[in-house]
Amino acid sequence: MKYVVKKVLSGYGALLWSFVYGGLGLFWLMGGAGFPYGKGDPYGVDISMFAQVQKEEGALVIVVAGIIGVITALIIIGFWKRRLIPRRMPLLVAWSFAIILLCVVCDYRVLALIAYTLLLKFEFVDWPAVNQFICLTGGILWGSAAITYNKKAQEVCDKCGRTTKVSKWLQPITVAKWGKWATYTAVCLPLIYSLTRWAWAFGIPLGVSKQFLIEGERDTPGIWLFGAALGTVGAMGAVLTLGLISRWGEIFPHWFPFIHGKRVPPALAIIPATFISIVVVITGLMYNRLWLKGAFPEGNIATYAPELTWPIWGLALGAATLAYYLRRREQCQECGGA
Structure with a gap:
């Protein structure tokens, strides 16, 4: 495979x-x-x-x-x-x-x-x-x-792609430092979006006008509950991101039936995290492009401001995923690279 x-x-x-x-x-x-x-x-x-x-x-x-x-x-x-x-x-x-x-x-x-x-x-x-x-x-x-x-x-191992000369940024101690900060950034930024959507579901005009909430619910009943559901999906992703620097991201915790205590396959975290990081950057770039064009009307800033930070979120998640990969990759049997 x-x-x-x-x-x-x-x-x-x-x-x-x-x-x-x-x-x-x-x-x-x-x-x-x-x-x-x-x-x-x-x-x-x-x-x-x-x-x-x-x-x-x-x-x-x-x-x-x-x-x-x-x-x-x-x-x-x-x-x-x-x-x-x-x-x-x-x-x-x-x-x-x-x-x-x-x-x-x-x-x-x-x-x-x-x-x-x-x-x-x-x-x-x-x-x-x-x-x-x-x-x-x-x-x-x-x-x-x-x-x-x-x-x-380039002169790299055909099997693992590693070079004989390792950059200082890829040294285990350095990777642990920037990987941790990248992970914390990738956890915090999506919560800004989630917070606004939860607030709207409770009728709190966070970053928008009260009239905006009233008109939105009138024109599309249930829209703010749906927004809260999207915010919850984002928050769940933020929590899962913590697994990139946590033990439960390497060993299945006790509350996982049948597989608790077993090693988490690296690909189980790397593939979805990499995919989401790409998608988030794409979305954030679109919002920034529209913002620079003046496509968003004045007022109700929370309808687009959280998304303006998403390129940073996506890049941070990508960096955190890279750090997780570097930390968990096994020694190459071909070149002996760690």
């Missing part, structure tokens, strides 16, 4: 994704239905950076990007001899795809789709939102391909 995952993340996944999504672009270019941008994304008018994209132009860009992606992925995999191609070129293309897909194409709907699904609110799921998730997957695959390709070009 580990071998399959490694293959997918080393370029094969990016190859398949580019081929499939480029094929969708060709389908849309030939008149097929379901183009998820511009007029095909009515809910993205105010938030998407592609709200004005025309179907023919957008589909053509997707086809071209798909072709470039397939060629680049084949280079990363090693289909062509690397000495004939400058190493930086496929690396530049791979990172460009990752950044564009994650930070430009995706918006808050990726996180909303996850939250709504957890709360069984499937009526909010539509094709443009699913397309966001597909693009998120592509961004992750291209980012992984770029990291793997860069490691291959």
Whole structure:
């Protein structure tokens, strides 16, 4: 299983994704239905950076990007001899795809789709939102391909990716220090959002006007209870984040039936934490972009202010997850790296 995952993340996944999504672009270019941008994304008018994209132009860009992606992925995999191609070129293309897909194409709907699904609110799921998730997957695959390709070009262990020279920032004592502060930051920031949503559910106009709460409940009954549920999901995530520096994040505590006392598989924490950190950064960047454009009206600052801190939350969670990984990784049997 580990071998399959490694293959997918080393370029094969990016190859398949580019081929499939480029094929969708060709389908849309030939008149097929379901183009998820511009007029095909009515809910993205105010938030998407592609709200004005025309179907023919957008589909053509997707086809071209798909072709470039397939060629680049084949280079990363090693289909062509690397000495004939400058190493930086496929690396530049791979990172460009990752950044564009994650930070430009995706918006808050990726996180909303996850939250709504957890709360069984499937009526909010539509094709443009699913397309966001597909693009998120592509961004992750291209980012992984770029990291793997860069490691291959350097003098690192083929099995674990470690170098013989370890940076002082990756020394165990240093990792423990910055990992702890990153974890505390990642715990506190989402609680700001949770606090505002809980306050609104109790009728407390924290950061908003009383009239705002009254009108919201009148127009959409139960909206503040739903917001409190989302805040609770965020708070639960904050509590779980503490596991990255706690013993119960390494050994299942006694209140876990059947498996208490057993070792927590590192991937059980690393995979979801990394995923959430990416999604949170994406959402926070969108809110900051809209804020800089002046898209938010004056007043009722708590409706968007907590989200402005989310890029910091996401980066902190990513750093905390990295520290957890570095602390828990085992000694490599190939190079002896600890």
